[in-house]
């Protein structure tokens with residue numbers, strides 16, 4: 001393979017984008033703590049809280065990633081997706097997914113990129129003021145226990161959580 005060909009391939013890989021859901025597949029609400037298993041290769045996260053709740057309720061636990069089914073004993077929190085989720089929650093916008101570029105960052109063509117990156121946008125009124133009228137306001141979640149509800153980790157299972 002010539003150098004030029006390799007470069008072209010590199011460029012092609014660079015523009016590869018992926019859509020990632022911000023909604024928990026178990027609770028159908030915004031993911032609270034976005035994690036992947038240590039062996040996962042995908043960008044999509046799942047919600048640690050919901051996953052653990054599900055696991056504790058299961059008699060015959062199978063510690064596998066709900067997305068790729070790889071063994072999943074250690075969880076890696078995606079701090080970047082956590083930040084996206086925090087901003088979406090703060091701005092009260094109704095967003096279910098986000099487009100990420102190859103580096104895992106919000107794609108610049110995704111209108112979400114601009115509003116979450118702009119620190120001056122602090123609430124939904126600001127979103128509208130800045131002209132992002134395509135975003136609808138999210139109706140409030142009914143059970144909002146945002147008192148930093150603690151997560152009880154499987155004491156007998158030996159899980160660890162790695163924060164990237």
Ligand SMILES: [Zn+2]
Pocket residue numbers: 036037039040041042065066067068069070
């Ligand atoms: Zn996985």
